[in-house]
Amino acid sequence: MKEESFFEKENSIPDPWDLPLETFDVSKAEIFESNLHGEYFRRLRKESPVHYCPDSQFGPFWSITKFHDIVAIDSDHKRFSSDTNIVIGDAEPELVTPMFIAMDQPKHDVQRKAVQPVVAPTQLSELEVIIRQRVGNILDDLPENEEFNWVELVSKELTTQMLATLFDFPFEDRHLLPYWSDVATTSETVGIEVDMNKRQEVLQECLAYFSKLWHQRAAEPRKFDFISMFAHGEDTKDMINDPMEFLGNLILLIVGGNDTTRNSISAGVVELNRNPKEYEKLMSDSSLIPNMVSEIIRYQTPLGHMRRTALEDVEFKGHTIRKGDKVVMWYVSGNRDEEVIENPDAFIIDRNKARHHLSFGFGIHRCMGNRVGEMQLRILWEEILKRFDRIEMMGEPQRVLSNFVMGYSNVPVRVHKK
Amino acid sequence: MTKVIFIDHDGNNHQINATQGDSLMEVAISNNIPGIDADCGGLCACGTCHVFVEPNWLSKVGERSEMEDSMLEYTESVKSNSRLSCQIKISEELEGLTVQLPEEQY
Ligand code: HEM
Ligand code: FES
Numbered sequence A: 001m002k003e004e005s006f007f008e009k010e011n012s013i014p015d016p017w018d019l020p021l022e023t024f025d026v027s028k029a030e031i032f033e034s035n036l037h038g039e040y041f042r043r044l045r046k047e048s049p050v051h052y053c054p055d056s057q058f059g060p061f062w063s064i065t066k067f068h069d070i071v072a073i074d075s076d077h078k079r080f081s082s083d084t085n086i087v088i089g090d091a092e093p094e095l096v097t098p099m100f101i102a103m104d105q106p107k108h109d110v111q112r113k114a115v116q117p118v119v120a121p122t123q124l125s126e127l128e129v130i131i132r133q134r135v136g137n138i139l140d141d142l143p144e145n146e147e148f149n150w151v152e153l154v155s156k157e158l159t160t161q162m163l164a165t166l167f168d169f170p171f172e173d174r175h176l177l178p179y180w181s182d183v184a185t186t187s188e189t190v191g192i193e194v195d196m197n198k199r200q201e202v203l204q205e206c207l208a209y210f211s212k213l214w215h216q217r218a219a220e221p222r223k224f225d226f227i228s229m230f231a232h233g234e235d236t237k238d239m240i241n242d243p244m245e246f247l248g249n250l251i252l253l254i255v256g257g258n259d260t261t262r263n264s265i266s267a268g269v270v271e272l273n274r275n276p277k278e279y280e281k282l283m284s285d286s287s288l289i290p291n292m293v294s295e296i297i298r299y300q301t302p303l304g305h306m307r308r309t310a311l312e313d314v315e316f317k318g319h320t321i322r323k324g325d326k327v328v329m330w331y332v333s334g335n336r337d338e339e340v341i342e343n344p345d346a347f348i349i350d351r352n353k354a355r356h357h358l359s360f361g362f363g364i365h366r367c368m369g370n371r372v373g374e375m376q377l378r379i380l381w382e383e384i385l386k387r388f389d390r391i392e393m394m395g396e397p398q399r400v401l402s403n404f405v406m407g408y409s410n411v412p413v414r415v416h417k418k
Numbered sequence B: 001m002t003k004v005i006f007i008d009h010d011g012n013n014h015q016i017n018a019t020q021g022d023s024l025m026e027v028a029i030s031n032n033i034p035g036i037d038a039d040c041g042g043l044c045a046c047g048t049c050h051v052f053v054e055p056n057w058l059s060k061v062g063e064r065s066e067m068e069d070s071m072l073e074y075t076e077s078v079k080s081n082s083r084l085s086c087q088i089k090i091s092e093e094l095e096g097l098t099v100q101l102p103e104e105q106y
Helices: A004-010 A029-033 A037-047 A067-075 A107-119 A121-140 A150-167 A176-185 A196-219 A226-232 A243-274 A276-284 A286-300 A370-387 B024-030 B066-073
Strands: A050-053 A061-064 A306-310 A314-316 A319-321 A326-329 A388-393 A408-410 A412-417 B002-007 B013-018 B050-053 B082-084 B097-100
Touching: A029 A037, A061 A067, A067 A306, A067 A314, A067 A326, A107 A121, A107 A226, A107 A243, A107 B066, A121 A150, A121 A370, A150 A176, A150 A226, A150 A243, A150 A370, A150 A408, A176 A196, A176 A243, A196 A226, A196 A243, A226 A243, A243 A276, A243 A286, A243 A370, A243 A388, A243 A408, A276 A286, A276 A370, A286 A370, A370 A388, B002 B024, B013 B024, B066 B082
Parallel strands: A061 A326, B002 B097
Antiparallel strands: A050 A061, A306 A326, A314 A319, A388 A412, B002 B013, B050 B082, B050 B097
């Protein structure tokens, strides 16, 4: 058991090994904010890998915590539906924004296929040139000899610029993208209290802005950006007539590419600083970067869970999951499954089979932007190694409050130029 | 042992003696054939073990399952002879099986 006293003293979060399993509840966002979820999931994997929590602020739910069980549920889209809700909490019906990550076949397939070409591997070589240039500019502008927040100046800025590129979004307004993303993910459905009406207002502004862009793109010839692809897609060109669906898909593409990549960028700095030997390995061999990128994404697990709803009664590992039950696949736990990943709590940049992780999900909803995300991280670290001897973390990072987004709001650093 | 041939995207031939019962994906991975990622480890859930089966072999390697069809739908370069190599089991009948690798896995 790890740092027992830590649980009671520093937090109001109880030691998971002292709690009864019958009422064990891993859904509290504070557990993740305090970075204590690891021990909670270790207990579940060990003693109750398919676990039913009868009562939580989100109602009853199943927790799936082992790697292969998660893949099994994620691949079983006929019995475990993504329809409408894909995080642990249900959205209020009038606030539901349909998006293809939260749809089943056949509609999911149609909408995904319409935009997928924007982030397909062959498209990426063109994108790579632009991204490398922008990464270079961001790194060259960093302050020297002073402490700053890596999240704000690098993680957020770089992800924002990449999103602006993928949407061909007016560059001077690009800060709106992370703003909208933050508003969209700050929701009661992932355990954060907010004014849901104010939230809706901001999202309407987002919709209005993009509707204008849509009409411009629809009137121009088809290009390779998300809006143009939707506007000209045979099966998606009427999406604008269903504003909530349009908004939903925008949010999906903004959020999908925003928090995830942002937090992977931050996590790299955090983990390399916590593991100086790994940092040394990297400095002496830059060819480790692609493998390290996969390890960062596994280790961080930027999205902690996805949720499904059972469409029928299902016998699963000796349990009966009832029709209508919520089933939460905890990727953040599966990525630490000691039966599938050797020494899973260690961050090892030259790890064998580093790509074998759950962070992008599996099955028909598997992350559409995984190659773009990986590419961004790879380019970033290539450019960092050209410029800096070290990105030094100056204090403990601050994690965000959510059971869904595993991320950082503050990573204080100082950079040491070559 | 069964002889199988991978033709990588640059046109190089890799001739391998494969163990019967292994999947074609496992054969590729354990012989370091470039161009197969196999992120899900053979569970037909990622689509990153995509190969093109030479047309005269298509009937011998069997049919795609529904799940395999779904996963292949999202790969960029899918063709009628596309298969996920983790879903092809090496057997005696496959002596000489030849597959091509796509430019990229997705
Ligand atoms: C490290 C970076 C990223 C991580 C960890 C990540 C993670 C995920 C996960 C867990 C899913 C759901 C998988 C499932 O339900 O089985 C997903 C879906 C998705 N992601 Fe990502 N993502 C990342 C980057 C991106 C980027 C850069 C984009 C777009 C530019 C993107 C767009 C999407 C979309 C559109 C979906 C929905 C796919 C579907 O439902 O078919 N993601 N992502
Ligand atoms: S290895 Fe994932 S589908 Fe074949």
